[in-house]
Amino acid sequence: MTDTQARIGDIVNSSDVVLFMKGTPLFPQCxxxxxxxxxxxxxxxxxxxxxxxxxxxxRNGIKQFSDWPTIPQLYVKxxxxxxxxxxxxxxxxxxxxxxxxxxxxxxxx
Amino acid sequence: xPMPAEEIQGLILAAFPDAQVEITDLAGDGDHYAARVVSAxxxxxxxxxxxxxxxxxxxxxxxxxxxxLQLTTVVPD
Numbered sequence: 001m002t003d004t005q006a007r008i009g010d011i012v013n014s015s016d017v018v019l020f021m022k023g024t025p026l027f028p029q030c031x032x033x034x035x036x037x038x039x040x041x042x043x044x045x046x047x048x049x050x051x052x053x054x055x056x057x058x059r060n061g062i063k064q065f066s067d068w069p070t071i072p073q074l075y076v077k078x079x080x081x082x083x084x085x086x087x088x089x090x091x092x093x094x095x096x097x098x099x100x101x102x103x104x105x106x107x108x109x
Numbered sequence: 110x111p112m113p114a115e116e117i118q119g120l121i122l123a124a125f126p127d128a129q130v131e132i133t134d135l136a137g138d139g140d141h142y143a144a145r146v147v148s149a150x151x152x153x154x155x156x157x158x159x160x161x162x163x164x165x166x167x168x169x170x171x172x173x174x175x176x177x178l179q180l181t182t183v184v185p186d
Contacts, residue, residue, distance in 0.1 A: 009185065031177075034178070063172065065162060066159075067169040068161065068164075068172060069164050069169070069172030069173075070172045081157070082156060082157050082160065083160070085160065085179055085180050085181065086156045086157060086160060088155065089181070090156070
């Protein structure tokens with residue numbers, strides 16, 4: 001495992017919910033990242049976000065890490081959940097709330 | 110770098126011959142698409158694996174040449 005992959009592994013496990021995105025929750029730089037944030041806000045959980053535009057190593061490495069070609073990427077308790085399309089499908093089916101509850105993720109304060 | 114819808118459809122069909130593939134050009138610019146793929150090949154696979162299979166069919170273009178593809182995968186009834 002390269003240093004970058006190990007570093008990404010650390011980031012993924014640093015919080016219960018981690019979103020790799022373009023931009024920040026207040027200023028998302030891409031429509032898909034913006035959608036991912038909107039969904040997480042609706043689900044109402046605390047999450048950490050990583051702006052891949054600020055970190056070229058992570059931006060490239062994350063695609064290899066999860067075998068997933070695009071950003072955003074959502075991780076819950078260290079496990080890759082999917083990108084914004086999957087988040088949207090899961091949210092609409094109520095599965096994202098279920099997943100958070102199952103994994104014991106704390107609601108946002 | 111625009112990519113024609115027919116090319117996307119062709120690549121998906123090559124990997125999933127049974128699939129029904131609907132491509133929508135969202136912005137009319139040949140660069141932002143939505144794809145709905147219905148295939149029995151998805152049966153029993155978690156969503157992440159279904160999407161990964163479609164991305165694999167696109168042979169690395171996703172996230173590069175193809176910036177935006179809103180993907181929906183469906184298992185036929």
